[in-house]
Amino acid sequence: MGAKKKDILIQFNRDIILASARKLFQLSGINRTSMDEIAREADCSKSTIYVYFKNKDEIINYIVYEHMVLLRNALQECTPDNKDFERSYYAICNTLVDFQEQYPLYFESLLSEIDVEQEKIQQPGLLADIYKVGEQINDIIGELLKSGIEHNCLREDLELIPTVFYLWSSISGIILLANQKQKYLKMRVGMDKTMFLNYSFKTLLQSIIK
């Protein structure tokens, strides 16, 4: 392994480290993953990590960034032409559900993505990039809504940006809970996760369409 790595992957070490971190974060959570563990998994010395990354935060931010890009790309494909509003709406919902299932960790980080200080966002860097992708995600939903309004399928008293956040927060909340109460729902009303999600997304849709 060590030899193989040296010969073939010399320049991909950054990727190896990232892959290790990604794997361990997914496995045991970000905080419970130590730099020692990442080093062990990446089959390199702890100090080597510090050659490639300034500190743990840089690794975390990078991986968060990656996942946001993933999500953004997936969301972009949901609204190919913004023609069929409902179809696009459900596509977005399902994309978020899939994302939550694949990357529960980063789904949560999406929700707790706190209001970063302006200064940090304005300096170029990972944080600024993360912020930008966040904006792009908002824009995707915003564009969809705009076209929905133009096509006259949405209630007329809607305000664009607030509605973006309204939808985003409701959908996220619904997905989060669907996951947590999975067993409970099954037991109590014989509904599986997907059924609950569909029911909720449909109901939520009622609040904005004519």
Added chain:
Amino acid sequence: MGAKKKDILIQFNRDIILASARKLFQLSGINRTSMDEIAREADCSKSTIYVYFKNKDEIINYIVYEHMVLLRNALQECTPDNKDFERSYYAICNTLVDFQEQYPLYFESLLSEIDVEQEKIQQPGLLADIYKVGEQINDIIGELLKSGIEHNCLREDLELIPTVFYLWSSISGIILLANQKQKYLKMRVGMDKTMFLNYSFKTLLQSIIK
């Protein structure tokens, strides 16, 4: 009699420790509060804490429980007779907003309250108690919906329990985001937190009323 006195004393000490923990958790967060600090604040030895509580988790759970009771009681007062559906709905929303503002820590714990394993819930204990209060909170919303249906002000295709969770998760998601994006919303659309919340709660309501 001697025994009774003893029990009172025990409860007294427990309360002091809990009060200390509560105060410090609120002040600096649960993780950043050490057992040392709790002991210092409670003016007792660290080991004494372990006489009254099995470990830190038990303290945390207890305080989470307390806050859930607080929230349940506040929610109970929102639906005195379940007559005016809308009034009760907004009362519940505002109660949750207030709760989030007063106890942001426990509001989040409400959301991340994971699907505890069945076994733990069924054995009597803190976890079972927490679960029960959770149920009671669900019931409050459930009762409100039920009466809303009876009074014929809700859409007829609604299913009771899924709707409880649908509302709960959407409202929570909205409150969470309102808090995080406060500055952003102000900057971008000149909307303050309260305005956004009102807008969202009103929109959400549209999804269930006739």
Added chain:
Amino acid sequence: MGAKKKDILIQFNRDIILASARKLFQLSGINRTSMDEIAREADCSKSTIYVYFKNKDEIINYIVYEHMVLLRNALQECTPDNKDFERSYYAICNTLVDFQEQYPLYFESLLSEIDVEQEKIQQPGLLADIYKVGEQINDIIGELLKSGIEHNCLREDLELIPTVFYLWSSISGIILLANQKQKYLKMRVGMDKTMFLNYSFKTLLQSIIK
């Protein structure tokens, strides 16, 4: 050792830790002594040290304090009655020489004792104590000079406090160099350390006496 320690010395652990630190500091210098080494020497866990001391600085400060007290006490005995100025002067010089030989580390710390921030000095604590002992040492020399002036053996244009610092700094400088250039002096002018010191102290005295 472990058993013996537990049985007999339970409450003297602080002292054991201090003794270990003292020994290692003397041996390899303060910075080059790690908490690990102190723990090993004290035959206790590293964490145990943190039970008794807030951090490494507290240990350092404490030991510095101890040595300053030692020096102050030794200096106090140099000027029993302040009657014989010259005798007292030489006694002080020699005391400093002895101190430097016994505790070279703390002799240097005496010289580099930087202008601590006022705030830290005014709050009670180790730093304030260290400062106070420093003042007492100054006072000892000050009293000696005052009596020297009263007994009319000193030049009349001397100013008290500046002269205290003038003497202190010159004597310290002389002792420091005497130590460093020991071999050189011997080789170059066949003078041993003591001879050089006596010569210098005598010469220095000429600058203040009539």
Added chain:
Amino acid sequence: MGAKKKDILIQFNRDIILASARKLFQLSGINRTSMDEIAREADCSKSTIYVYFKNKDEIINYIVYEHMVLLRNALQECTPDNKDFERSYYAICNTLVDFQEQYPLYFESLLSEIDVEQEKIQQPGLLADIYKVGEQINDIIGELLKSGIEHNCLREDLELIPTVFYLWSSISGIILLANQKQKYLKMRVGMDKTMFLNYSFKTLLQSIIK
């Protein structure tokens, strides 16, 4: 010719590295300057530094050497003809004061310049060079004293070399303390640094002149 060109290039690179180290040492202290930082500042790889210097110590020694040369040159100008003893004495004092203010780092290294082992001094190398410059500095003071004796302005019982060290150590001690106790002196006796220095140098002079 090719060789000569090579030599020039080598020296050029050395100089760049030294300049970077010099700058950073001055800025943040020797210990707090890492090889990484020097490399970054010199715009070369860390390993390149090791091509030109054996290790960090060699860089440090070289820069110390440079500063000693600087000081030696400055001191040489203080005693152009050794005619006016007092004028030269004060010039030397002031040069040292200036040096301390400009290069506090190397002023301290002057004082702690420990008795290097004979062996190291005798092998040609940086350490030997440093030693030699130290000698030259001594000689400057020595020459001044010699001429002072010849001009009959110094006490007759003075011994040359011991007096060189006596003066050097006293003056250094005075400057060091003047710097550390600056605030204290101002507060306690309303004396600023310069006043204290002048007072002390004047007093010290009394110990050697007739």
Added chain:
DNA sequence: CATGAATGAGGATTCATTCAT
């Protein structure tokens, strides 16, 4: 000559928990 890559050996501090008394 120049360097990219890698690292071993620290280093200070934190904290929940145990246990004998």
Added chain:
DNA sequence: AATGAATGAATCCTCATTCAT
């Protein structure tokens, strides 16, 4: 019941130095 004492296991991070190419 109460506690003083002790600690093991982490945790993030630093840095001078080596070596194959």
